[in-house]
Amino acid sequence: MNTVDIIRKKRDGEELTRAEIQHWVDGISNGSIPDYQSSALLMAIRIQGMSDEEAAVLTDAMAHSGKLFTPQDLGGFSVDKHSTGGVGDTTTLVLIPLLAAAGLTVGKLSGRALGHTGGTIDKLESIPGFRTDLTLDEFLKLVRETRLALADHTDDMVPADLILYELRDVTATVDSLPLIVASIMSKKIAGGAQGIVIDVKTGAGAFLPKLEDSRRLAQSLVAIGSKLGRKMSALITDMSQPLGLMIGNALEVVEAIDTLRGQGPKDLADLCCELGAELLVFAGEAATHEDAILKLQQLLANGQALDSFRQLISQQGGNSSVIDDPSLLPRAARKVEARATTSGTIASLNALEMGRAANLLGAGRYTKEDAIDPAVGIELKLKVGDRVEAGGILAWLHVNSEEHLDTACSMVEAAYTIDPSGAQHTPPRLIVERIVGTPED
Ligand code: URA
Ligand code: CA
Numbered sequence: 001m002n003t004v005d006i007i008r009k010k011r012d013g014e015e016l017t018r019a020e021i022q023h024w025v026d027g028i029s030n031g032s033i034p035d036y037q038s039s040a041l042l043m044a045i046r047i048q049g050m051s052d053e054e055a056a057v058l059t060d061a062m063a064h065s066g067k068l069f070t071p072q073d074l075g076g077f078s079v080d081k082h083s084t085g086g087v088g089d090t091t092t093l094v095l096i097p098l099l100a101a102a103g104l105t106v107g108k109l110s111g112r113a114l115g116h117t118g119g120t121i122d123k124l125e126s127i128p129g130f131r132t133d134l135t136l137d138e139f140l141k142l143v144r145e146t147r148l149a150l151a152d153h154t155d156d157m158v159p160a161d162l163i164l165y166e167l168r169d170v171t172a173t174v175d176s177l178p179l180i181v182a183s184i185m186s187k188k189i190a191g192g193a194q195g196i197v198i199d200v201k202t203g204a205g206a207f208l209p210k211l212e213d214s215r216r217l218a219q220s221l222v223a224i225g226s227k228l229g230r231k232m233s234a235l236i237t238d239m240s241q242p243l244g245l246m247i248g249n250a251l252e253v254v255e256a257i258d259t260l261r262g263q264g265p266k267d268l269a270d271l272c273c274e275l276g277a278e279l280l281v282f283a284g285e286a287a288t289h290e291d292a293i294l295k296l297q298q299l300l301a302n303g304q305a306l307d308s309f310r311q312l313i314s315q316q317g318g319n320s321s322v323i324d325d326p327s328l329l330p331r332a333a334r335k336v337e338a339r340a341t342t343s344g345t346i347a348s349l350n351a352l353e354m355g356r357a358a359n360l361l362g363a364g365r366y367t368k369e370d371a372i373d374p375a376v377g378i379e380l381k382l383k384v385g386d387r388v389e390a391g392g393i394l395a396w397l398h399v400n401s402e403e404h405l406d407t408a409c410s411m412v413e414a415a416y417t418i419d420p421s422g423a424q425h426t427p428p429r430l431i432v433e434r435i436v437g438t439p440e441d
Contacts, residue, residue, distance in 0.1 A: 003027065003037050010044035018057045025061035028160050035167060042164070042173040050178035055220070056227040058178070062186035065160035067136055069107070069192030074143050076105035077283035080193035081275055082184060084217070085117035087205040087355035088242035088380075092120040092150075093256035094264070094272045097308035100148040101299045102276065104283050107143035109153045109191055113364045113372065116205070116355030118252065121152045126250035126330055126374035130318030148312055157190050181220045188225065195231040195282035197275050198222070202432055203240030205351025211236070211432065218435045226437030231282040236433040237271060241349040241384050244268035248363045248377015248398060250329040257323055260306040267430055273297060274431055330375035332398035336405065338412040340388040344420035349384055353415035360408040361399055376400055378412060384427045388418060 001023045010016060024041060027033030050058065071078050079099060083089055092110060099106045112119035121132045134142070134151040142149040155162060161183050168174045188196050198221050201207065202214035218234035225232035244265040246255040258264040259272070277292035286292035299305040306323065313320040322328045358364065362373035379396045382388055394416050399405055419425060 003033055003041075007037060007041050007044060010041060010048055013048045015051055016054055021054065021057045022061050025058070025065055025160050028163050029065045038164070039167055039171045039173075042168060042171055042176075042179065045179060046173040046176040049176075052220070052223050052227065055178040055181055056224045058182040059185045059189060059224050060228055062158055062160045062164075062182055063189035065186075066158055066190070067156045068158075068190035069140065071192050071194045073140060074105050074107055074192045076147055077195065077285075078105040078107065078143075078193045079195045079197075079279040079283065080106070080108055080188055080191050081197045081199065081279070082188055083199040084201050084207050084214075085114060086201045086239045086243060087117060087351040087358070088244050088247035088252065089118060089199075089201070089239070090123075090244050090246065090252040090255050090259070090268055091199060091272055091275065093123060093252065093309075094259045094268065094305075095276055096148070096150050097260060097312055098272060098296060098299060098305040099276055099279060100312070101304040101308040102280055102295060103285055104279060105143060105147040107139060107149045107191070109139075109151060109157070109187070111153060116352055116359060116364065117207070118247070118249070118355075118364070120150070122372055122374070123249045123252050124150065124318075126253055127313055127318040127322055128328065130313060131316045134316070142315060146311065146315060148308065149316070150312060151316075153187070158186050161186055177216060177220055180217065181224050185221060185224050185228070189228055189230070193230065195279050196225055197278040198232070198234040199271075199275055200234050200236045201239035202236050203238050203351065203428070204353075205239040205242065205355055209352075215433065215435075218433070222435050222437040227440050229439050231439055232437035233278045233282075234435045235274060235278070235431050236435070238428045238430050238432060239351050240428050242351045242354050242380065243271065245380045245383075246377065247354055247358045247380070248361075249372065249374040250331070251377040251379060251398060253322070253329060254326045257306070257309070257326065260300060260309050261303070262301040267427070269300060271430055273300075278436075332375040332377075333400050335379075335396045336399055336409060337393045338395045338397060338409050340390055340392050340394055340416065340418055341413070342418050342420050343388065343390045344418040345423065345425050346382055346384050346386050346388065346416055347419040347425045348417045349380075350415040350417075353411050354378060357397075357408040357411040357415070360404040360411070361397060362401070373400055382416075385425050
């Protein structure tokens with residue numbers, strides 16, 4: 001097969017065959033296709049697009065480019081969730097133990113902070129001793145024996161995505177819907193889950209802020225996963241303001257513990273139950289969505305979800321005493337108040353600006369090599385719909401250094417839009433839309 005012919009075909013808007021796509025992915029993986037040809041093909045795909053069939057074939061070929069798990073490898077009814085990335089999105093830390101407590105198999109491979117959004121692996125690493133760098137054998141053993149593991153991606157899974165992502169980054173081809181979908185779903189398919197729920201964020205703090213773009217992404221992820229035989233659903237959820245009250249690594253671990261104890265912020269708990277309910281119904285652990293929500297709420301209230309988090313921490317080498325004594329987690333040297341300059345009702349709270357401010361304090365990275373400070377971040381006192389008086393506290397910045405502090409504090413204050421008119425403002429709807437698939441295999 002000739003790679004030039006494949007590039008020409010896609011350049012001219014034709015559909016590629018399974019064999020042609022497989023030839024490309026094989027060539028990327030074994031190095032026989034040079035970067036300049038892959039770059040040309042990426043640009044042709046970026047401009048001409050791909051059918052759902054082509055995107056599904058690409059996803060499957062990428063998933064098979066390295067080591068992968070089948071649902072049989074994991075045992076039980078295995079589930080996974082993916083978020084397109086948010087600010088203060090503490091969901092995974094709550095949802096994974098919650099689902100394990102509900103009887104599902106959850107072996108999840110997760111990622112680090114990217115841009116203004118946080119990453120589960122960085123958050124977990126704020127727990128003293130917690131190992132995120134499990135080998136695939138260690139990971140699989142834990143999942144088989146305990147139905148529960150949460151670790152960092154390894155380079156031997158989906159190597160084709162690592163290579164393609166680097167090329168996309170430097171060829172202006174990141175923002176292609178089929179390439180984004182294949183990148184996300186190849187990693188989910190390789191993870192071996194039977195049921196997958198995707199949390200597609202929308203609004204200022206989301207990777208795709210516009211609802212129509214979030215919807216297209218959600219539909220495409222569900223379509224491709226379904227074509228590959230997985231039970232799929234996607235919730236489009238609000239990320240115009242941050243989720244919960246904490247933004248930052250150790251701060252979000254504290255918030256997750258509160259939520260697993262049934263005492264967390266309502267929006268975070270509600271979102272975890274909504275996402276979890278999709279998977280409980282897929283697994284046959286609940287007859288209806290409403291039954292599933294009730295079951296999950298019970299597990300949060302009766303301590304079983306928290307026990308499951310305790311187990312996850314200790315079986316991956318962490319100090320599970322942090323659950324009863326959060327002072328064992330890294331703590332910032334001091335708290336600085338962000339204050340309102342006018343009286344009124346909070347009309348909006350820009351999640352993107354909040355994520356950027358948290359990064360300035362050291363909660364995120366600017367380059368892959370940067371170290372993060374697990375202790376720093378932002379604790380929100382007020383969110384959309386709350387009333388504030390001039391001079392009142394909006395949020396606290398947890399800080400370890402004076403560098404960038406004034407800028408970060410101004411950014412936090414400016415992220416709040418306060419309406420002095422006396423008009424009512426209600427928080428944005430948490431679940432904006434729900435998209436469910438029908439598995440085809
Ligand atoms: N997340 C991914 O994993 N891949 C993309 O291409 C975009 C977002
Ligand atoms: Ca949060």
